[in-house]
Amino acid sequence: MGSLAWAVAKPPLPALAGGGGVLPEARALAARMRIRDVEIYPFELRMKEPFTVAFETFDHSKGVLIRIRTDAGLTGLGEASPLLRVTGDTQATAVHAARQIRYLLIGKDPLAIERTLGLIGVHLHSNPAIVAAFDMALWDLLGKAAGLPVFRLLGGDTTTFETDLTIGLETPEAMAASARASLAQGFRTLKIKLGQEPAADLARLQAIREAVGGAVTLRIDANQGYTVPQARYALQHMERFNLQCCEQPLDHKDLEGMRYLRTVSPIPLMADESLFSPSDALRLLREEACDFFNIKLMKCGGITSALKIAWIAEAGGVPCMVGCMLESRLGLTAAAHVHGAGRAITMADLDSHYDFTVDPILGGIRVAGGLVTLPEQPGLGADIDPAFLRKLERVR
Ligand SMILES: [Mg+2]
Known part of the structure; x- marks a missing residue:
């Protein structure tokens, strides 16, 4: 030091x-x-x-x-x-x-x-x-x-917030079993990966909703998997499952399709792959192409750009989720600081560390019972495990 x-x-x-x-x-x-x-x-x-x-x-x-x-x-x-x-x-x-x-x-x-x-x-x-x-x-x-911890430096004071847990694309039975296991871990909001044939996706949602009951919040992510007619059919038939939103039903470039889909879908739409930069956020607002933003540090280039998107969203009346790629708890912690600071950010999908066989990060966010708690140490409040670092090769 x-x-x-x-x-x-x-x-x-x-x-x-x-x-x-x-x-x-x-x-x-x-x-x-x-x-x-x-x-x-x-x-x-x-x-x-x-x-x-x-x-x-x-x-x-x-x-x-x-x-x-x-x-x-x-x-x-x-x-x-x-x-x-x-x-x-x-x-x-x-x-x-x-x-x-x-x-x-x-x-x-x-x-x-x-x-x-x-x-x-x-x-x-x-x-x-x-x-x-x-x-x-x-x-x-x-x-x-x-x-100061980054979220306090940014004027935030939210120290704890809810995250969802993501269920990968599998058979209806396997996804229902994963959903049940997630509830046992304390999660009350689940993000369901879909985006294949609408009929198969409907069967998946049917199995999951039956497994978890009506009180659990479900959001879905089609990862650009639908055509416009498929998305229209799927979303109209998914209304009965009481979904919070559908992430990125269409190709990331198809803002016209997203705008049309909003007029016929009973389920609000969230932009993910269509949203990288603050300029994209402005374009999505101008095109009225979505109801929510999914902000990810790996798409927008970090905390600075994420904040700019969140401020644009706040000005445009678009609530945001902070999401993640397949990152360790270091990236998740950085994203959590943004969540702690941004008023427009009302949802979180910060769960990728659950997928890995090792956790190379010391300190950082704690996630338990579906709740994320921010560290109070100065900066990000996360460090790399020296034992993990020793095995890595430094690039010159
Ligand atoms: Mg997504």
Whole structure:
């Protein structure tokens, strides 16, 4: 721990005469703090069981861990969880981009997040997952420098909120059994992966609703699996299952189809794969193409962009969910800080860590009984397990 950490790591901070909220020596150190190095570690997490959605079955997830080191001794952690079919990037492209970003950032002020993201944006066309990793590492540093958890730094005070648990695409019987098991773990909201033949999907919902009863909130995700006629048929026949919403029934580009579907669907629609950036959020509002947004750090490029989407959503009257890719509890913790800060964010789907055989993260969010609890430590409040890190190979 560096001297800056020493200066800010003693909550509560003493009240200072003259209105200063931060110890003067910490503020002075923060002002001249610079990025000394960026460590890049590719990693892989195996899944307990294969997980199927409309377009793919997964048995592992390949991510990239980023650790930004500063000359003040503070470090910031971030995670990229690319998903080719959704984000267009992979572990390999994320590592390649990370090596480029590393050289851009060395010597720079880690607290100037907007300036840094602008710099990265000039050099990088896409690769949102690795941008998210750098962005969350910078927010981790800013929180540590300020002595505040990120959600409090952002003005939030929600420390606990509900998350759903996602049920992968299987036979009706297998999905009903998974749904029952989820209730036994305390979850009261389930997200059901669908998006195959409407008749088969109706049978799945029938089995699940019968298994869980009427009091459980069900939301569904078709992952772009339907055509417009299929979606129209499916959603109209799903009304009897009392669903909260349907995520991304159509291809991500088909905003016209989404707008039409809203006029005939009894079930509200949520945009996921159609929503990457704040510009996409504006376009979805303008096209009246959805009722809800699903914000994911890996699509939008991190906490900064997620907040911008949440503010657009709030202005446009669109409630949001914060969701996840196949990421560890580090990425989930970063997303949870956004949930804790954003008033338009009323739903959460932060459950991917349940899928993996190991949990490489210390601290961070706790999830129990369907409730997420945010850490109160400065920054993200999550660290990498040294035993896990020791097995990883650092990319130079
Ligand atoms: Mg989705």
